[in-house]
Amino acid sequence: xxxxxxxxxxxxxxxxxxxxxxxxxxxxxxxxxxxxxxxxxxxxxxxxxxxxxxxxxxxxxxxxxxxxxxxxxxxxxxxxxxxxxxxxxxxxxxxxxxxxxxxxxxxxxxxxxxxxxxxxxxxxxxxxxxx
Amino acid sequence: xxxxxxxxxxxxxxxxxxxxxxxxxxxxxxxxxxxxxxxxxxxxxxxxxxxxxxxxxxxxxxxxxxxxxxxxxxxxxxxxxxxxxxxxxxxxxxxxxxxxxxxxxxxxxxxxxxxxxxxxxxxxxxxxxxxxxxxxxxxxxxxxxxxxxxxxxxxxxxxxxxxxxxxxxxxxxxxxxxxxxxxxxxxxxxxxxxxxxxxxxxxxxxxxxxxxxxxxxxxxxxxxxxxxxxxxxxxxxxxxxxxxxxxxxxxxxxxxxxxxxxxxxxxxxxxxxxxxxxxxxxxxxxxxxxxxxxxxxxxxxxxxxxxxxxxxxxxxxxxxxxxxxxxxxxxxxxxxxxxxxxxxxxxxxxxx
Numbered sequence: 001x002x003x004x005x006x007x008x009x010x011x012x013x014x015x016x017x018x019x020x021x022x023x024x025x026x027x028x029x030x031x032x033x034x035x036x037x038x039x040x041x042x043x044x045x046x047x048x049x050x051x052x053x054x055x056x057x058x059x060x061x062x063x064x065x066x067x068x069x070x071x072x073x074x075x076x077x078x079x080x081x082x083x084x085x086x087x088x089x090x091x092x093x094x095x096x097x098x099x100x101x102x103x104x105x106x107x108x109x110x111x112x113x114x115x116x117x118x119x120x121x122x123x124x125x126x127x128x129x130x131x
Numbered sequence: 132x133x134x135x136x137x138x139x140x141x142x143x144x145x146x147x148x149x150x151x152x153x154x155x156x157x158x159x160x161x162x163x164x165x166x167x168x169x170x171x172x173x174x175x176x177x178x179x180x181x182x183x184x185x186x187x188x189x190x191x192x193x194x195x196x197x198x199x200x201x202x203x204x205x206x207x208x209x210x211x212x213x214x215x216x217x218x219x220x221x222x223x224x225x226x227x228x229x230x231x232x233x234x235x236x237x238x239x240x241x242x243x244x245x246x247x248x249x250x251x252x253x254x255x256x257x258x259x260x261x262x263x264x265x266x267x268x269x270x271x272x273x274x275x276x277x278x279x280x281x282x283x284x285x286x287x288x289x290x291x292x293x294x295x296x297x298x299x300x301x302x303x304x305x306x307x308x309x310x311x312x313x314x315x316x317x318x319x320x321x322x323x324x325x326x327x328x329x330x331x332x333x334x335x336x337x338x339x340x341x342x343x344x345x346x347x348x349x350x351x352x353x354x355x356x357x358x359x360x361x362x363x364x365x366x367x368x369x370x371x372x373x374x375x376x377x378x379x380x381x382x383x384x385x386x387x388x389x390x391x392x393x394x395x396x397x398x399x400x401x402x403x404x405x406x407x408x409x410x411x412x413x414x415x416x417x418x419x420x421x422x423x424x425x426x427x428x429x430x431x432x433x434x435x436x437x438x439x440x441x442x443x444x445x446x447x448x449x450x451x452x453x454x455x456x457x458x459x460x461x462x463x464x465x466x467x468x469x470x471x472x473x474x475x476x477x478x479x480x481x482x483x
Contacts, residue, residue, distance in 0.1 A: 003168075040350075041169045043435040044417050046464075052194075062327040062464070064417050066435050067350045070463075086416075 002095045005033050013124035014015045014075035030103040040065040042091035056114050076114050079106035140185035141277045141332035159186040164348040172354050172437040174345035175318050179283035180212035181344035182352055188252030188273040190245040208384035212237050217298045221382055226477035227373040227394035231255045232364050236300050247366050272353030277332030289342040305400035306338020319359030354434050358478035360409050365447055367431040376403035406453035409477050413469040418461050425460040443477050
């Protein structure tokens with residue numbers, strides 16, 4: 001069952017339709033409701049390996065629906081601590097719960113000051129309005 | 132092409148009102164999905180779905196020499212069908228390449244209806260018009276009609292239509308709308324394609340949806356046809372690919388004379404250098420059109436199969452690597468992914 005449109009408070013957003021939940025020098029990252037809605041039901045998550053490095057604004061994986069594939073952009077730089085195996089096994093989890101069970105990676109931030117460049121909820125909603 | 136120059140079918144307002152996602156396709160603004168590709172795909176495999184395929188072209192070929200004209204330009208043998216029957220066939224060029232693949236419906240010996248691909252409507256019409264014989268006339272009537280594909284194991288039952296043999300056609304009525312009922316389709320399921328006057332399109336659509344058909348978009352149409360290995364013109368077959376290499380030799384009556392037949396006989400005799408094969412992915416990966424197959428091959432169609440829940444596709448490979456069971460390596464955006472050649476179709480409906 002697809003989730004209803006929602007952009008929670010308390011997350012940081014990236015204009016490429018990614019979110020990050022910051023916890024000290026770690027962050028959990030995923031894609032927003034808008035991103036999963038645009039793609040449709042996901043059938044594949046081309047996941048990176050734990051231990052790999054991700055770079056802010058660069059692709060770290062791909063999500064695919066029947067019709068289309070899209071890069072997933074890292075909102076922040078760091079090292080991957082964990083990949084969400086539930087999404088690897090059942091990619092539609094992202095459609096069902098994009099901010100909860102449908103998270104994609106957990107990272108250790110290499111430069112926590114990068115967080116300041118991310119969008120808050122209001123700024124991200126402006127991005128959605130303008131797109 | 133800017134959106135305002137895209138063509139719209141008579142059902143465009145219905146699609147927009149239903150919240151369909153509309154995309155450009157072959158010069159038309161068409162629904163790619165309503166609720167989602169996967170539920171729509173499943174509806175067709177298990178029950179019944181309806182597709183607006185009014186963007187396809189309808190060409191009437193009429194006159195005492197209509198049959199002779201078509202016998203000379205179409206690959207299949209129209210002598211094999213009678214009035215009220217239909218035939219899958221190819222419009223071929225001098226090189227044996229495929230100008231279009233289409234279905235010819237025989238109304239009577241002096242009247243055939245050809246339903247052609249949307250993207251080839253002009254090319255097919257021009258091709259035929261140039262070759263008109265004295266006593267035959269080709270007319271593009273595409274704008275006069277709407278075409279609805281109602282597909283799935285319960286399609287005919289839901290529409291209250293009698294069962295009929297595949298590749299037959301008859302006039303019928305659905306929801307008070309008169310339509311040509313064609314027992315043809317592009318999904319590998321039972322069902323029909325209903326052709327009605329453009330002004331009746333909304334009434335027919337409403338009746339079909341009210342009968343329980345799930346509105347489906349081009350996304351599901353593509354995943355359904357690829358599971359059953361029906362070729363898509365522009366992807367799997369083109370003016371530069373021939374029927375023998377594409378595995379469509381069965382549509383070519385090589386004993387008769389038609390455009391390109393000498394070249395097709397030569398390819399048949401020598402054996403094609405490459406073949407269009409079907410494959411399934413051995414790893415979690417989705418093949419896509421244009422990806423390279425190691426050893427000199429190319430993916431021509433690829434998707435995630437909702438029925439099999441794995442990546443599937445078709446592509447050309449050297450003939451020596453075309454046997455089912457052959458292992459292929461496909462470059463999926465920079466990563467080598469294993470696939471295996473499988474017999475066509477990839478998915479086969481269980482006989483009931």
